[in-house]
Amino acid sequence: MQKDVKRLSLILLFTPFALWILLLIIIPHMGMVVLSLREKVAPRVYEYGLGNYIDFINEPIYWNTLLRTGSMSLLVTVLALLIGFPIAYYIAKIAGNRTRGALFLLCLVPLWVSDLIRAFGWILLLRETGVISSVLQWSGLVHEPIEFLYNDVTVIIGLVYTVILFMIVPLVSTLDGMDNAMIEAGYNLGGSGPTVLRRIIIPYAMPGIVSGCIVVFMLTAGSYLTPILLGGKNSSWFTEQIYDQFITRFNWESGAAFGFLLLVFTSFVVWLGLKITGQTLANTVARS
Amino acid sequence: MAYRNKNAAFLWGYRLYVLAFFIFLAAPLIAAGSFAFNDSLFPSLPWRGFTLDWFFNDSEPKLGMFHDRRLLSGLYYSFVIASIVSMLSVAVGTCNAFLFVRGQFPAKNALYILMILPLVIPGVILGISMLVLASTIANGLENRFDIEIDALRPGIALVVLGQFAFITTITSLVITARLKKFDESMEEAAFNLGASRARVLRTITLPFLRPAMIAAGIVAFLVSFENFNTTLFLVGSESPLTITMYDRMAKVGSTPVLNAVSFVLMLGSGLLALVTIAVQRDKSKG
Numbered sequence: 001m002q003k004d005v006k007r008l009s010l011i012l013l014f015t016p017f018a019l020w021i022l023l024l025i026i027i028p029h030m031g032m033v034v035l036s037l038r039e040k041v042a043p044r045v046y047e048y049g050l051g052n053y054i055d056f057i058n059e060p061i062y063w064n065t066l067l068r069t070g071s072m073s074l075l076v077t078v079l080a081l082l083i084g085f086p087i088a089y090y091i092a093k094i095a096g097n098r099t100r101g102a103l104f105l106l107c108l109v110p111l112w113v114s115d116l117i118r119a120f121g122w123i124l125l126l127r128e129t130g131v132i133s134s135v136l137q138w139s140g141l142v143h144e145p146i147e148f149l150y151n152d153v154t155v156i157i158g159l160v161y162t163v164i165l166f167m168i169v170p171l172v173s174t175l176d177g178m179d180n181a182m183i184e185a186g187y188n189l190g191g192s193g194p195t196v197l198r199r200i201i202i203p204y205a206m207p208g209i210v211s212g213c214i215v216v217f218m219l220t221a222g223s224y225l226t227p228i229l230l231g232g233k234n235s236s237w238f239t240e241q242i243y244d245q246f247i248t249r250f251n252w253e254s255g256a257a258f259g260f261l262l263l264v265f266t267s268f269v270v271w272l273g274l275k276i277t278g279q280t281l282a283n284t285v286a287r288s
Numbered sequence: 289m290a291y292r293n294k295n296a297a298f299l300w301g302y303r304l305y306v307l308a309f310f311i312f313l314a315a316p317l318i319a320a321g322s323f324a325f326n327d328s329l330f331p332s333l334p335w336r337g338f339t340l341d342w343f344f345n346d347s348e349p350k351l352g353m354f355h356d357r358r359l360l361s362g363l364y365y366s367f368v369i370a371s372i373v374s375m376l377s378v379a380v381g382t383c384n385a386f387l388f389v390r391g392q393f394p395a396k397n398a399l400y401i402l403m404i405l406p407l408v409i410p411g412v413i414l415g416i417s418m419l420v421l422a423s424t425i426a427n428g429l430e431n432r433f434d435i436e437i438d439a440l441r442p443g444i445a446l447v448v449l450g451q452f453a454f455i456t457t458i459t460s461l462v463i464t465a466r467l468k469k470f471d472e473s474m475e476e477a478a479f480n481l482g483a484s485r486a487r488v489l490r491t492i493t494l495p496f497l498r499p500a501m502i503a504a505g506i507v508a509f510l511v512s513f514e515n516f517n518t519t520l521f522l523v524g525s526e527s528p529l530t531i532t533m534y535d536r537m538a539k540v541g542s543t544p545v546l547n548a549v550s551f552v553l554m555l556g557s558g559l560l561a562l563v564t565i566a567v568q569r570d571k572s573k574g
Binding site for chain 2: 118
Protein backbone atom coordinates (compact mmCIF):
# COMPACT_ATOMS: atom_id res chain seq x y z
CA MET A 1 0.00 0.00 0.00
CA GLN A 2 2.70 2.47 1.07
CA LYS A 3 4.71 1.44 -1.95
CA ASP A 4 1.80 2.07 -4.31
CA VAL A 5 1.31 5.57 -2.92
CA LYS A 6 5.00 6.27 -3.44
CA ARG A 7 4.88 4.99 -7.00
CA LEU A 8 1.74 6.95 -7.80
CA SER A 9 3.18 10.21 -6.47
CA LEU A 10 6.38 9.59 -8.41
CA ILE A 11 4.35 9.18 -11.61
CA LEU A 12 2.32 12.30 -10.84
CA LEU A 13 5.50 14.30 -10.32
CA PHE A 14 7.16 12.82 -13.37
CA THR A 15 4.31 13.70 -15.75
CA PRO A 16 4.79 17.50 -15.92
CA PHE A 17 8.55 17.06 -16.26
CA ALA A 18 8.19 14.51 -19.06
CA LEU A 19 5.55 16.59 -20.90
CA TRP A 20 7.68 19.71 -20.65
CA ILE A 21 10.93 18.11 -21.84
CA LEU A 22 9.31 15.96 -24.53
CA LEU A 23 6.78 18.36 -26.03
CA LEU A 24 8.68 21.63 -25.71
CA ILE A 25 12.33 20.59 -26.01
CA ILE A 26 12.94 17.18 -27.59
CA ILE A 27 10.18 16.93 -30.20
CA PRO A 28 10.60 20.52 -31.50
CA HIS A 29 14.35 20.02 -31.89
CA MET A 30 13.83 16.72 -33.68
CA GLY A 31 11.27 18.44 -35.91
CA MET A 32 13.87 21.08 -36.69
CA VAL A 33 16.40 18.42 -37.71
CA VAL A 34 13.85 16.65 -39.91
CA LEU A 35 12.91 19.93 -41.58
CA SER A 36 16.56 20.73 -42.19
CA LEU A 37 16.90 17.49 -44.20
CA ARG A 38 14.15 18.51 -46.60
CA GLU A 39 14.93 20.21 -49.89
CA LYS A 40 12.61 21.99 -52.24
CA VAL A 41 13.03 20.44 -55.71
CA ALA A 42 10.02 22.13 -57.32
CA PRO A 43 7.15 24.26 -56.03
CA ARG A 44 5.40 22.24 -53.31
CA VAL A 45 7.58 19.19 -54.02
CA TYR A 46 10.12 18.19 -51.39
CA GLU A 47 12.78 15.53 -51.15
CA TYR A 48 14.86 14.36 -48.23
CA GLY A 49 18.60 14.89 -48.50
CA LEU A 50 21.59 16.80 -47.24
CA GLY A 51 21.16 19.67 -49.70
CA ASN A 52 20.81 22.39 -47.08
CA TYR A 53 24.02 21.31 -45.41
CA ILE A 54 25.84 21.07 -48.74
CA ASP A 55 24.70 24.62 -49.53
CA PHE A 56 26.16 25.71 -46.22
CA ILE A 57 29.55 24.17 -47.03
CA ASN A 58 29.60 25.55 -50.57
CA GLU A 59 28.84 29.10 -49.53
CA PRO A 60 31.90 30.56 -47.73
CA ILE A 61 29.84 33.47 -46.32
CA TYR A 62 27.82 31.05 -44.22
CA TRP A 63 30.59 29.06 -42.61
CA ASN A 64 32.78 32.12 -42.28
CA THR A 65 30.00 33.71 -40.28
CA LEU A 66 29.72 30.63 -38.08
CA LEU A 67 33.49 30.54 -37.49
CA ARG A 68 33.53 34.27 -36.83
CA THR A 69 30.68 33.96 -34.34
CA GLY A 70 32.47 31.08 -32.66
CA SER A 71 35.86 32.76 -32.40
CA MET A 72 34.42 36.09 -31.25
CA SER A 73 32.36 34.24 -28.64
CA LEU A 74 35.51 32.52 -27.39
CA LEU A 75 37.27 35.88 -27.18
CA VAL A 76 34.32 37.34 -25.25
CA THR A 77 34.42 34.33 -22.89
CA VAL A 78 38.14 34.78 -22.20
CA LEU A 79 37.75 38.55 -21.69
CA ALA A 80 34.78 38.02 -19.37
CA LEU A 81 36.86 35.58 -17.32
CA LEU A 82 39.90 37.88 -17.16
CA ILE A 83 37.84 40.94 -16.24
CA GLY A 84 35.38 39.11 -14.01
CA PHE A 85 37.72 36.94 -11.96
CA PRO A 86 39.38 39.81 -10.01
CA ILE A 87 35.92 41.28 -9.33
CA ALA A 88 34.57 37.97 -8.08
CA TYR A 89 37.69 37.47 -5.94
CA TYR A 90 37.32 40.95 -4.48
CA ILE A 91 33.66 40.34 -3.62
CA ALA A 92 34.23 36.88 -2.14
CA LYS A 93 37.54 37.34 -0.33
CA ILE A 94 38.65 40.95 0.13
CA ALA A 95 35.54 43.08 0.67
CA GLY A 96 34.24 43.41 4.22
CA ASN A 97 31.06 41.63 5.22
CA ARG A 98 28.74 44.57 4.60
CA THR A 99 30.22 45.75 1.31
CA ARG A 100 30.25 42.18 0.05
CA GLY A 101 26.46 41.87 -0.05
CA ALA A 102 26.05 45.33 -1.55
CA LEU A 103 28.65 44.74 -4.26
CA PHE A 104 27.11 41.39 -5.15
CA LEU A 105 23.70 43.03 -5.52
CA LEU A 106 25.21 45.80 -7.66
CA CYS A 107 26.64 43.11 -9.89
CA LEU A 108 23.17 41.69 -10.34
CA VAL A 109 21.49 45.00 -11.20
CA PRO A 110 22.12 44.88 -14.96
CA LEU A 111 20.73 41.34 -14.91
CA TRP A 112 17.36 42.82 -14.06
CA VAL A 113 17.44 45.16 -17.04
CA SER A 114 16.68 43.84 -20.50
CA ASP A 115 19.39 43.36 -23.15
CA LEU A 116 17.55 45.84 -25.28
CA ILE A 117 17.83 48.68 -22.76
CA ARG A 118 21.50 47.89 -22.09
CA ALA A 119 22.28 47.97 -25.81
CA PHE A 120 20.22 51.16 -26.15
CA GLY A 121 22.31 52.72 -23.37
CA TRP A 122 25.52 51.82 -25.19
CA ILE A 123 24.16 53.32 -28.41
CA LEU A 124 23.40 56.59 -26.64
CA LEU A 125 26.94 56.67 -25.24
CA LEU A 126 28.86 55.62 -28.31
CA ARG A 127 27.15 56.89 -31.43
CA GLU A 128 28.32 59.86 -33.47
CA THR A 129 26.02 62.28 -31.63
CA GLY A 130 26.43 60.32 -28.40
CA VAL A 131 27.62 61.30 -24.97
CA ILE A 132 31.28 60.28 -25.28
CA SER A 133 31.73 61.94 -28.65
CA SER A 134 30.06 65.14 -27.36
CA VAL A 135 32.17 65.22 -24.22
CA LEU A 136 35.37 64.72 -26.22
CA GLN A 137 34.45 67.59 -28.53
CA TRP A 138 33.44 69.84 -25.67
CA SER A 139 36.73 69.21 -23.89
CA GLY A 140 38.59 70.15 -27.05
CA LEU A 141 40.36 66.81 -27.47
CA VAL A 142 38.79 66.26 -30.87
CA HIS A 143 37.19 68.65 -33.32
CA GLU A 144 34.81 66.38 -35.17
CA PRO A 145 32.18 63.91 -34.00
CA ILE A 146 33.50 60.36 -33.69
CA GLU A 147 31.46 57.26 -34.51
CA PHE A 148 32.26 54.51 -32.00
CA LEU A 149 29.46 52.20 -33.12
CA TYR A 150 29.44 49.59 -35.88
CA ASN A 151 32.83 47.98 -35.37
CA ASP A 152 34.01 44.70 -33.87
CA VAL A 153 35.59 46.25 -30.77
CA THR A 154 32.28 47.83 -29.79
CA VAL A 155 30.43 44.56 -30.39
CA ILE A 156 32.90 42.74 -28.14
CA ILE A 157 32.65 45.37 -25.40
CA GLY A 158 28.86 45.20 -25.58
CA LEU A 159 28.84 41.40 -25.45
CA VAL A 160 31.27 41.27 -22.51
CA TYR A 161 29.05 43.75 -20.73
CA THR A 162 25.93 41.68 -21.42
CA VAL A 163 27.31 38.36 -20.22
CA ILE A 164 29.92 39.14 -17.57
CA LEU A 165 27.44 38.73 -14.71
CA PHE A 166 26.97 35.10 -15.64
CA MET A 167 30.71 34.71 -15.13
CA ILE A 168 30.91 36.61 -11.85
CA VAL A 169 27.98 34.97 -10.07
CA PRO A 170 29.19 31.31 -10.23
CA LEU A 171 32.74 32.47 -9.45
CA VAL A 172 31.63 34.34 -6.33
CA SER A 173 29.70 31.34 -5.05
CA THR A 174 32.63 28.98 -5.68
CA LEU A 175 35.23 31.30 -4.11
CA ASP A 176 32.89 31.96 -1.21
CA GLY A 177 33.03 28.31 -0.27
CA MET A 178 36.82 28.35 -0.15
CA ASP A 179 38.44 28.40 3.27
CA ASN A 180 40.68 31.47 3.77
CA ALA A 181 43.05 29.21 5.69
CA MET A 182 43.99 27.51 2.44
CA ILE A 183 45.22 30.81 1.01
CA GLU A 184 47.05 31.72 4.22
CA ALA A 185 48.70 28.32 4.31
CA GLY A 186 49.97 28.92 0.79
CA TYR A 187 51.56 32.20 1.85
CA ASN A 188 52.96 30.74 5.07
CA LEU A 189 54.67 28.02 3.10
CA GLY A 190 56.48 30.74 1.22
CA GLY A 191 54.35 31.01 -1.93
CA SER A 192 54.27 34.36 -3.71
CA GLY A 193 51.01 35.98 -4.80
CA PRO A 194 51.06 34.55 -8.35
CA THR A 195 52.03 31.09 -7.07
CA VAL A 196 49.16 31.00 -4.60
CA LEU A 197 46.81 32.16 -7.34
CA ARG A 198 48.03 29.53 -9.79
CA ARG A 199 48.47 26.56 -7.46
CA ILE A 200 45.69 27.04 -4.93
CA ILE A 201 42.98 29.51 -5.91
CA ILE A 202 42.51 28.67 -9.59
CA PRO A 203 42.43 24.86 -9.13
CA TYR A 204 39.88 25.32 -6.36
CA ALA A 205 37.73 27.66 -8.45
CA MET A 206 37.90 25.47 -11.56
CA PRO A 207 34.28 24.18 -11.44
CA GLY A 208 33.03 27.77 -11.12
CA ILE A 209 35.32 28.96 -13.92
CA VAL A 210 34.17 26.21 -16.28
CA SER A 211 30.52 26.71 -15.39
CA GLY A 212 30.77 30.46 -16.00
CA CYS A 213 32.60 29.93 -19.27
CA ILE A 214 30.00 27.48 -20.60
CA VAL A 215 27.06 29.75 -19.83
CA VAL A 216 28.86 32.84 -21.16
CA PHE A 217 29.93 31.12 -24.36
CA MET A 218 26.45 29.76 -25.09
CA LEU A 219 24.80 33.10 -24.34
CA THR A 220 27.25 34.98 -26.54
CA ALA A 221 27.05 32.61 -29.49
CA GLY A 222 23.26 32.67 -29.27
CA SER A 223 22.91 36.42 -28.77
CA TYR A 224 21.11 38.46 -31.34
CA LEU A 225 20.35 41.96 -30.12
CA THR A 226 23.78 43.15 -29.06
CA PRO A 227 25.69 42.28 -32.27
CA ILE A 228 22.90 43.69 -34.44
CA LEU A 229 22.35 46.92 -32.56
CA LEU A 230 26.01 47.69 -31.82
CA GLY A 231 27.51 46.13 -34.94
CA GLY A 232 24.95 47.31 -37.44
CA LYS A 233 24.13 45.53 -40.66
CA ASN A 234 27.65 44.20 -41.16
CA SER A 235 28.04 42.50 -37.81
CA SER A 236 27.75 39.05 -39.51
CA TRP A 237 26.53 37.17 -36.50
CA PHE A 238 25.27 33.65 -37.14
CA THR A 239 21.91 34.14 -35.40
CA GLU A 240 21.33 36.97 -37.85
CA GLN A 241 21.76 34.48 -40.72
CA ILE A 242 19.17 32.21 -39.10
CA TYR A 243 16.74 35.10 -38.77
CA ASP A 244 17.44 36.08 -42.35
CA GLN A 245 16.67 32.60 -43.68
CA PHE A 246 13.54 32.25 -41.60
CA ILE A 247 11.89 35.63 -41.73
CA THR A 248 13.35 37.53 -44.68
CA ARG A 249 13.82 34.75 -47.25
CA PHE A 250 11.18 32.45 -45.83
CA ASN A 251 13.53 29.52 -46.45
CA TRP A 252 12.70 27.51 -43.33
CA GLU A 253 14.50 24.38 -44.46
CA SER A 254 17.85 26.13 -44.67
CA GLY A 255 17.12 28.18 -41.53
CA ALA A 256 16.49 24.95 -39.60
CA ALA A 257 19.77 23.53 -40.92
CA PHE A 258 21.58 26.66 -39.72
CA GLY A 259 19.93 26.40 -36.32
CA PHE A 260 20.99 22.78 -35.98
CA LEU A 261 24.54 23.65 -37.08
CA LEU A 262 24.77 26.39 -34.45
CA LEU A 263 23.58 23.94 -31.80
CA VAL A 264 26.05 21.25 -32.86
CA PHE A 265 28.91 23.73 -33.16
CA THR A 266 28.39 25.33 -29.75
CA SER A 267 27.85 21.94 -28.08
CA PHE A 268 31.08 20.73 -29.65
CA VAL A 269 33.01 23.71 -28.29
CA VAL A 270 31.53 23.16 -24.82
CA TRP A 271 32.35 19.43 -24.99
CA LEU A 272 35.92 20.26 -26.03
CA GLY A 273 36.26 22.73 -23.17
CA LEU A 274 35.03 20.12 -20.68
CA LYS A 275 37.45 17.52 -22.06
CA ILE A 276 40.43 19.90 -21.88
CA THR A 277 39.70 21.00 -18.32
CA GLY A 278 38.73 17.52 -17.13
CA GLN A 279 35.34 18.68 -15.79
CA THR A 280 31.87 17.30 -16.43
CA LEU A 281 28.59 19.06 -17.05
CA ALA A 282 27.19 17.58 -13.85
CA ASN A 283 29.77 19.11 -11.50
CA THR A 284 29.84 22.53 -13.15
CA VAL A 285 26.62 23.95 -14.58
CA ALA A 286 24.31 21.55 -12.77
CA ARG A 287 25.87 22.39 -9.44
CA SER A 288 25.39 26.16 -9.45
CA MET B 289 46.36 38.57 7.20
CA ALA B 290 49.94 39.42 6.32
CA TYR B 291 49.31 39.20 2.61
CA ARG B 292 46.72 41.93 2.83
CA ASN B 293 48.79 44.84 4.11
CA LYS B 294 51.88 43.61 2.37
CA ASN B 295 51.23 45.86 -0.51
CA ALA B 296 48.96 48.81 0.17
CA ALA B 297 49.54 50.30 -3.26
CA PHE B 298 48.44 47.08 -4.90
CA LEU B 299 45.26 47.03 -2.84
CA TRP B 300 44.45 50.61 -3.82
CA GLY B 301 45.02 49.78 -7.45
CA TYR B 302 42.73 46.79 -7.02
CA ARG B 303 40.03 48.98 -5.47
CA LEU B 304 40.30 51.45 -8.34
CA TYR B 305 39.84 48.58 -10.77
CA VAL B 306 36.71 47.41 -8.95
CA LEU B 307 35.40 50.98 -8.96
CA ALA B 308 36.09 51.33 -12.69
CA PHE B 309 34.27 48.07 -13.29
CA PHE B 310 31.15 49.27 -11.51
CA ILE B 311 31.23 52.56 -13.44
CA PHE B 312 31.39 50.45 -16.60
CA LEU B 313 28.36 48.47 -15.39
CA ALA B 314 26.34 51.55 -14.54
CA ALA B 315 27.20 53.88 -17.44
CA PRO B 316 24.82 52.60 -20.14
CA LEU B 317 21.97 52.22 -17.66
CA ILE B 318 22.41 55.80 -16.46
CA ALA B 319 22.53 57.00 -20.06
CA ALA B 320 19.39 55.07 -20.97
CA GLY B 321 17.49 56.36 -17.95
CA SER B 322 18.54 59.97 -17.67
CA PHE B 323 17.75 61.14 -21.20
CA ALA B 324 14.09 60.47 -20.44
CA PHE B 325 14.12 63.81 -18.63
CA ASN B 326 15.90 65.84 -21.31
CA ASP B 327 13.65 68.45 -22.95
CA SER B 328 14.79 67.63 -26.47
CA LEU B 329 13.53 65.63 -29.44
CA PHE B 330 16.64 63.44 -29.48
CA PRO B 331 18.19 61.40 -26.70
CA SER B 332 21.57 63.11 -26.88
CA LEU B 333 23.54 66.00 -25.44
CA PRO B 334 23.33 69.00 -25.00
CA TRP B 335 21.04 69.01 -21.98
CA ARG B 336 18.09 71.30 -22.71
CA GLY B 337 16.46 71.30 -19.30
CA PHE B 338 14.33 68.97 -17.22
CA THR B 339 10.94 67.76 -18.44
CA LEU B 340 8.41 65.05 -17.74
CA ASP B 341 6.86 65.40 -21.22
CA TRP B 342 8.22 62.05 -22.37
CA PHE B 343 6.07 60.41 -19.74
CA PHE B 344 2.89 62.47 -19.62
CA ASN B 345 2.60 64.78 -22.64
CA ASP B 346 -0.44 63.90 -24.76
CA SER B 347 0.38 65.28 -28.20
CA GLU B 348 2.95 64.90 -30.97
CA PRO B 349 5.82 65.51 -31.49
CA LYS B 350 6.54 64.83 -27.84
CA LEU B 351 4.04 62.05 -27.25
CA GLY B 352 4.63 60.73 -23.73
CA MET B 353 4.77 56.98 -23.10
CA PHE B 354 1.55 56.96 -21.07
CA HIS B 355 -0.33 58.30 -24.09
CA ASP B 356 1.38 56.13 -26.70
CA ARG B 357 -1.14 53.43 -27.63
CA ARG B 358 1.34 50.99 -29.14
CA LEU B 359 3.77 51.16 -26.24
CA LEU B 360 0.94 50.75 -23.75
CA SER B 361 -0.48 47.73 -25.55
CA GLY B 362 3.04 46.26 -25.71
CA LEU B 363 3.32 46.77 -21.97
CA TYR B 364 -0.05 45.05 -21.49
CA TYR B 365 0.85 42.02 -23.63
CA SER B 366 4.23 41.68 -21.91
CA PHE B 367 2.47 41.76 -18.57
CA VAL B 368 -0.07 39.09 -19.58
CA ILE B 369 2.61 36.81 -21.06
CA ALA B 370 4.97 37.23 -18.10
CA SER B 371 2.20 36.51 -15.57
CA ILE B 372 1.13 33.27 -17.28
CA VAL B 373 4.73 32.12 -17.82
CA SER B 374 5.68 32.84 -14.23
CA MET B 375 2.70 30.92 -12.77
CA LEU B 376 3.15 27.92 -15.07
CA SER B 377 6.90 27.72 -14.59
CA VAL B 378 6.67 27.97 -10.79
CA ALA B 379 4.08 25.16 -10.75
CA VAL B 380 6.15 22.83 -12.93
CA GLY B 381 9.37 23.96 -11.23
CA THR B 382 7.97 22.94 -7.83
CA CYS B 383 7.01 19.49 -9.18
CA ASN B 384 10.52 19.14 -10.65
CA ALA B 385 12.11 20.08 -7.33
CA PHE B 386 10.17 17.35 -5.50
CA LEU B 387 10.91 14.90 -8.31
CA PHE B 388 14.67 15.41 -8.20
CA VAL B 389 15.14 15.91 -4.45
CA ARG B 390 12.78 13.21 -3.16
CA GLY B 391 12.21 10.83 -6.07
CA GLN B 392 14.24 7.68 -6.69
CA PHE B 393 14.18 6.52 -10.30
CA PRO B 394 16.56 5.20 -12.94
CA ALA B 395 18.73 7.59 -14.99
CA LYS B 396 18.14 10.40 -12.50
CA ASN B 397 21.42 12.19 -13.25
CA ALA B 398 20.93 12.06 -17.00
CA LEU B 399 17.41 13.44 -16.63
CA TYR B 400 18.71 16.18 -14.33
CA ILE B 401 21.13 17.27 -17.03
CA LEU B 402 18.23 17.18 -19.50
CA MET B 403 16.41 19.55 -17.18
CA ILE B 404 19.36 22.00 -17.19
CA LEU B 405 19.72 21.87 -20.96
CA PRO B 406 17.01 24.37 -22.01
CA LEU B 407 18.97 27.09 -20.20
CA VAL B 408 22.02 26.69 -22.44
CA ILE B 409 20.22 26.17 -25.76
CA PRO B 410 20.44 29.48 -27.65
CA GLY B 411 17.11 31.31 -27.43
CA VAL B 412 16.94 31.77 -31.19
CA ILE B 413 17.02 27.99 -31.69
CA LEU B 414 14.32 27.40 -29.09
CA GLY B 415 12.21 29.94 -30.96
CA ILE B 416 12.61 28.43 -34.41
CA SER B 417 12.17 24.84 -33.23
CA MET B 418 8.91 25.80 -31.54
CA LEU B 419 7.77 27.72 -34.61
CA VAL B 420 8.57 24.80 -36.92
CA LEU B 421 6.72 22.24 -34.79
CA ALA B 422 3.63 24.38 -34.24
CA SER B 423 3.40 25.30 -37.93
CA THR B 424 3.86 21.68 -39.02
CA ILE B 425 1.02 20.57 -36.77
CA ALA B 426 -1.18 23.49 -37.80
CA ASN B 427 -0.57 22.87 -41.53
CA GLY B 428 -1.16 19.15 -41.13
CA LEU B 429 -4.47 19.70 -39.38
CA GLU B 430 -5.54 22.24 -41.95
CA ASN B 431 -4.70 20.08 -44.97
CA ARG B 432 -6.02 16.82 -43.66
CA PHE B 433 -9.00 17.69 -41.49
CA ASP B 434 -9.64 21.27 -42.51
CA ILE B 435 -9.33 22.42 -38.91
CA GLU B 436 -7.69 25.76 -38.24
CA ILE B 437 -6.20 26.22 -34.78
CA ASP B 438 -5.15 29.82 -34.17
CA ALA B 439 -3.17 28.96 -31.05
CA LEU B 440 -0.61 27.13 -33.19
CA ARG B 441 0.07 30.20 -35.33
CA PRO B 442 2.54 32.81 -34.08
CA GLY B 443 0.91 34.69 -31.24
CA ILE B 444 0.63 34.92 -27.50
CA ALA B 445 0.11 31.18 -26.91
CA LEU B 446 3.31 30.26 -28.74
CA VAL B 447 5.29 33.03 -27.04
CA VAL B 448 4.15 31.68 -23.68
CA LEU B 449 5.16 28.12 -24.60
CA GLY B 450 8.53 29.20 -25.98
CA GLN B 451 9.44 31.22 -22.90
CA PHE B 452 8.05 28.61 -20.52
CA ALA B 453 10.32 26.00 -22.15
CA PHE B 454 13.52 27.54 -20.77
CA ILE B 455 12.26 29.62 -17.81
CA THR B 456 11.06 26.40 -16.12
CA THR B 457 14.71 25.39 -15.79
CA ILE B 458 15.42 28.57 -13.81
CA THR B 459 12.47 28.13 -11.44
CA SER B 460 13.29 24.41 -10.98
CA LEU B 461 16.87 25.24 -9.98
CA VAL B 462 15.83 27.95 -7.50
CA ILE B 463 13.17 25.79 -5.82
CA THR B 464 15.37 22.65 -5.85
CA ALA B 465 18.11 24.53 -4.00
CA ARG B 466 15.65 25.48 -1.26
CA LEU B 467 14.06 22.03 -0.98
CA LYS B 468 17.50 20.47 -0.52
CA LYS B 469 17.91 22.49 2.68
CA PHE B 470 14.64 21.17 4.12
CA ASP B 471 15.01 19.09 7.24
CA GLU B 472 12.86 16.00 6.63
CA SER B 473 12.55 15.28 10.33
CA MET B 474 10.05 18.16 10.45
CA GLU B 475 7.76 16.21 8.14
CA GLU B 476 8.29 13.02 10.13
CA ALA B 477 7.34 14.82 13.33
CA ALA B 478 4.08 15.93 11.72
CA PHE B 479 3.37 12.39 10.46
CA ASN B 480 3.99 11.05 13.96
CA LEU B 481 1.51 13.57 15.32
CA GLY B 482 -1.05 12.03 13.00
CA ALA B 483 -1.18 14.53 10.13
CA SER B 484 -2.16 13.32 6.66
CA ARG B 485 0.15 13.66 3.64
CA ALA B 486 -1.83 16.51 2.12
CA ARG B 487 -1.90 18.36 5.40
CA VAL B 488 1.87 18.02 5.95
CA LEU B 489 2.44 19.34 2.45
CA ARG B 490 0.09 22.27 3.00
CA THR B 491 1.16 23.30 6.49
CA ILE B 492 4.86 22.44 6.61
CA THR B 493 6.61 21.78 3.32
CA LEU B 494 4.96 24.38 1.10
CA PRO B 495 5.30 27.24 3.64
CA PHE B 496 9.00 26.37 3.86
CA LEU B 497 9.28 26.58 0.07
CA ARG B 498 7.23 29.76 -0.26
CA PRO B 499 10.14 32.29 -0.27
CA ALA B 500 11.88 30.33 -3.01
CA MET B 501 8.63 30.02 -4.98
CA ILE B 502 8.02 33.77 -4.77
CA ALA B 503 11.61 34.57 -5.72
CA ALA B 504 11.46 32.08 -8.62
CA GLY B 505 8.17 33.59 -9.76
CA ILE B 506 9.61 37.11 -9.78
CA VAL B 507 12.73 36.03 -11.65
CA ALA B 508 10.55 34.14 -14.16
CA PHE B 509 8.36 37.22 -14.60
CA LEU B 510 11.36 39.45 -15.29
CA VAL B 511 13.11 37.03 -17.62
CA SER B 512 9.89 36.63 -19.58
CA PHE B 513 9.33 40.39 -19.67
CA GLU B 514 12.83 41.01 -21.00
CA ASN B 515 13.03 38.09 -23.40
CA PHE B 516 13.69 38.97 -27.00
CA ASN B 517 15.46 36.14 -28.83
CA THR B 518 12.84 33.42 -28.41
CA THR B 519 9.91 35.80 -28.64
CA LEU B 520 11.11 37.31 -31.92
CA PHE B 521 10.23 34.17 -33.88
CA LEU B 522 6.95 33.37 -32.18
CA VAL B 523 5.35 36.79 -32.05
CA GLY B 524 2.12 37.44 -33.93
CA SER B 525 0.20 40.68 -34.22
CA GLU B 526 0.14 41.22 -30.43
CA SER B 527 3.73 42.39 -29.88
CA PRO B 528 5.08 42.49 -26.36
CA LEU B 529 7.02 45.55 -25.26
CA THR B 530 10.56 44.45 -26.15
CA ILE B 531 9.51 43.75 -29.73
CA THR B 532 7.66 47.08 -30.01
CA MET B 533 10.67 48.94 -28.64
CA TYR B 534 13.03 47.15 -30.99
CA ASP B 535 10.86 48.04 -33.99
CA ARG B 536 10.89 51.68 -32.93
CA MET B 537 14.64 51.65 -32.46
CA ALA B 538 15.35 49.96 -35.78
CA LYS B 539 12.76 51.62 -38.01
CA VAL B 540 11.67 54.98 -36.62
CA GLY B 541 14.92 55.90 -34.87
CA SER B 542 15.10 56.57 -31.19
CA THR B 543 13.28 59.37 -29.41
CA PRO B 544 13.45 60.00 -25.67
CA VAL B 545 10.14 58.17 -25.25
CA LEU B 546 12.20 54.97 -25.39
CA ASN B 547 14.30 56.35 -22.54
CA ALA B 548 11.11 56.98 -20.60
CA VAL B 549 10.07 53.34 -21.13
CA SER B 550 13.56 52.20 -20.11
CA PHE B 551 13.36 54.29 -16.98
CA VAL B 552 9.96 52.87 -16.02
CA LEU B 553 11.15 49.30 -16.68
CA MET B 554 14.31 49.80 -14.60
CA LEU B 555 12.21 51.27 -11.79
CA GLY B 556 9.83 48.30 -11.99
CA SER B 557 12.56 45.67 -11.93
CA GLY B 558 14.32 47.55 -9.13
CA LEU B 559 11.15 47.35 -7.03
CA LEU B 560 10.72 43.65 -7.82
CA ALA B 561 14.37 43.08 -6.86
CA LEU B 562 13.71 44.72 -3.50
CA VAL B 563 10.69 42.44 -2.99
CA THR B 564 12.86 39.40 -3.72
CA ILE B 565 15.49 40.55 -1.23
CA ALA B 566 12.84 41.19 1.42
CA VAL B 567 11.39 37.72 0.88
CA GLN B 568 14.80 36.11 1.09
CA ARG B 569 15.63 38.03 4.24
CA ASP B 570 12.51 36.70 5.98
CA LYS B 571 13.76 33.29 5.04
CA SER B 572 17.06 33.75 6.85
CA LYS B 573 15.29 34.95 10.00
CA GLY B 574 12.57 32.32 10.07
